[in-house]
Amino acid sequence: MTLSIAKSIMAKAISGWRQVGQRAGLAVAGLALGTHAASAQTPMYYLETFGPKGEITASLTWGLLAISVFVVVLMSVLVLVAIFRAKRLEPAELGSKLPVSHPGGGHRWIYLGLALTTAALIVMVVWTMEVLAEIDEPAVEPAFTIEVTGEQWWWEARYVDPDDPSRTFVTANELHIPVGEPVRIRLASADVIHSFWVPALAGKTDVIPGQINETWLQADRKGVYRGQCAEYCGVQHAHMAMRVFADPAEEFRSWWEHQLEPADTIPEDDELLRVGQEQFVLKCGACHAVRGTLAGGEAGPDLTHFMDRTTIAAVTLPNTPGHLSGWIADPQHQKPGNKMPNLDLSGPELNAIRHYLETLD
Amino acid sequence: MRSLKRFGAIAGACLLILAGCNGAEETSTGSDPQGDMARGAELIAAKGCGTCHEIPGIDGATGRVGPPLDHVGERMFIAGMLDNTPENMRTWLMDPQAVVPGNAMPDTGLDQEEADQVAAYLRSLR
Numbered sequence: 001m002t003l004s005i006a007k008s009i010m011a012k013a014i015s016g017w018r019q020v021g022q023r024a025g026l027a028v029a030g031l032a033l034g035t036h037a038a039s040a041q042t043p044m045y046y047l048e049t050f051g052p053k054g055e056i057t058a059s060l061t062w063g064l065l066a067i068s069v070f071v072v073v074l075m076s077v078l079v080l081v082a083i084f085r086a087k088r089l090e091p092a093e094l095g096s097k098l099p100v101s102h103p104g105g106g107h108r109w110i111y112l113g114l115a116l117t118t119a120a121l122i123v124m125v126v127w128t129m130e131v132l133a134e135i136d137e138p139a140v141e142p143a144f145t146i147e148v149t150g151e152q153w154w155w156e157a158r159y160v161d162p163d164d165p166s167r168t169f170v171t172a173n174e175l176h177i178p179v180g181e182p183v184r185i186r187l188a189s190a191d192v193i194h195s196f197w198v199p200a201l202a203g204k205t206d207v208i209p210g211q212i213n214e215t216w217l218q219a220d221r222k223g224v225y226r227g228q229c230a231e232y233c234g235v236q237h238a239h240m241a242m243r244v245f246a247d248p249a250e251e252f253r254s255w256w257e258h259q260l261e262p263a264d265t266i267p268e269d270d271e272l273l274r275v276g277q278e279q280f281v282l283k284c285g286a287c288h289a290v291r292g293t294l295a296g297g298e299a300g301p302d303l304t305h306f307m308d309r310t311t312i313a314a315v316t317l318p319n320t321p322g323h324l325s326g327w328i329a330d331p332q333h334q335k336p337g338n339k340m341p342n343l344d345l346s347g348p349e350l351n352a353i354r355h356y357l358e359t360l361d
Numbered sequence: 362m363r364s365l366k367r368f369g370a371i372a373g374a375c376l377l378i379l380a381g382c383n384g385a386e387e388t389s390t391g392s393d394p395q396g397d398m399a400r401g402a403e404l405i406a407a408k409g410c411g412t413c414h415e416i417p418g419i420d421g422a423t424g425r426v427g428p429p430l431d432h433v434g435e436r437m438f439i440a441g442m443l444d445n446t447p448e449n450m451r452t453w454l455m456d457p458q459a460v461v462p463g464n465a466m467p468d469t470g471l472d473q474e475e476a477d478q479v480a481a482y483l484r485s486l487r
Contacts, residue, residue, distance in 0.1 A: 317412065321467035326412025329426040329465065334412065348463035 046199035138182030150194030153236035172301030195231035219246035241315035262292025276356025307361040401482030
């Protein structure tokens with residue numbers, strides 16, 4: 001009872017301070033990120049969140065931060081007071097008296113300190129437990145699941161419709177979710193330990209080989225939220241990012257419908273595209289799939305609707321003809337150590353493959 | 362006195378009109394070299410030229426796919442085909458496949474003004 005009262009008082013006191021802090025924090029983040037903020041609408045900023053799961057976690061973050069700052073300030077003040085109030089020994093007293101004495105009576109401070117610390121720690125533990133319990137499951141059962149597999153160094157996403165297995169499809173690195181609905185995320189790893197983190201929506205969940213971990217996401221505002229592997233997983237860990245697009249429900253459903261379709265067939269008379277597709281199947285198809293063609297590889301991202309994605313190589317580069325050309329021609333320079341090899345391509349082959357990829361919308 | 366005033370007003374108006382014309386001409390021929398170069402640098406970054414080319418002054422432009430573009434303003438040829446003139450650079454940037462069919466450089470979707478701005482930046486690399 002007293003605990004919950006203490007907690008609610010603290011929460012109220014914090015909420016005002018939190019808004020001020022958020023503004024200041026955003027300003028600082030904006031300054032620090034500068035131009036990057038423009039390309040990634042939501043940078044890796046976790047103090048401002050956009051969903052029920054994020055909200056409650058952010059409140060806890062701010063609360064624990066406020067308590068910690070208060071404790072640091074209090075201790076600093078006490079130490080300074082002790083320093084300035086300490087009596088200097090007169091020269092005559094030197095030798096006869098110890099520089100530090102125990103005149104007695106200090107025990108009261110120790111008891112008080114212990115009591116305050118214990119109370120604060122109990123509030124923090126209970127609050128944290130409550131938040132953990134509250135974010136464990138969404139308020140309503142999610143309508144579908146995204147099976148996300150962490151791989152060195154990208155994310156595979158398999159959308160699973162629980163009622164109709166034929167409505168399953170695979171994409172990569174850019175998740176789409178409907179605004180205002182919880183979505184279950186089932187996490188697996190293909191190789192080493194990764195961690196799934198979309199800071200504006202939810203905390204981290206580890207992605208562990210041989211184990212399925214579950215989490216859920218909900219965004220209450222339309223937008224693009226950046227995600228990032230949050231567990232060091234090898235040389236390109238920093239280039240293992242993702243984007244989560246929260247779209248209005250209608251838009252999301254039509255996106256799903258579109259993803260189910262195979263790639264468009266290329267026009268018979270387009271020689272460049274014919275060569276492009278042929279070369280793609282021959283040189284890229286062992287690792288990449290384009291549904292509706294002979295390219296059926298599973299080692300790399302499914303590229304059936306590649307042009308729907310705004311970025312390439314797990315949000316390493318924007319998806320523009322220039323970046324795409326450079327990536328296909330020399331992936332080892334852009335993302336050294338990644339699993340995509342530099343291929344033996346001629347200029348015309350590169351040109352044809354890029355043209356073909358640009359038709360995969 | 363009054364006619365002098367009127368003359369002054371007319372002359373002033375003419376000057377203003379001329380100045381206006383001059384200003385309009387300036388923007389259309391792009392005689393803001395610094396602005397063009399700055400805009401060109403932004404375009405080079407946005408279009409990903411640096412994924413294939415090493416380009417001085419552009420963040421992350423360390424590509425090893427195509428030729429490095431240092432001193433490109435002093436080079437004799439573009440793509441080994443065209444004289445390195447501003448007009449030819451524009452042509453090349455806007456439609457590289459028309460100049461050398463099948464070559465590895467894509468059409469990055471630059472319009473004429475943008476191509477001129479990119480060319481202005483490249484010309485400054487001496």
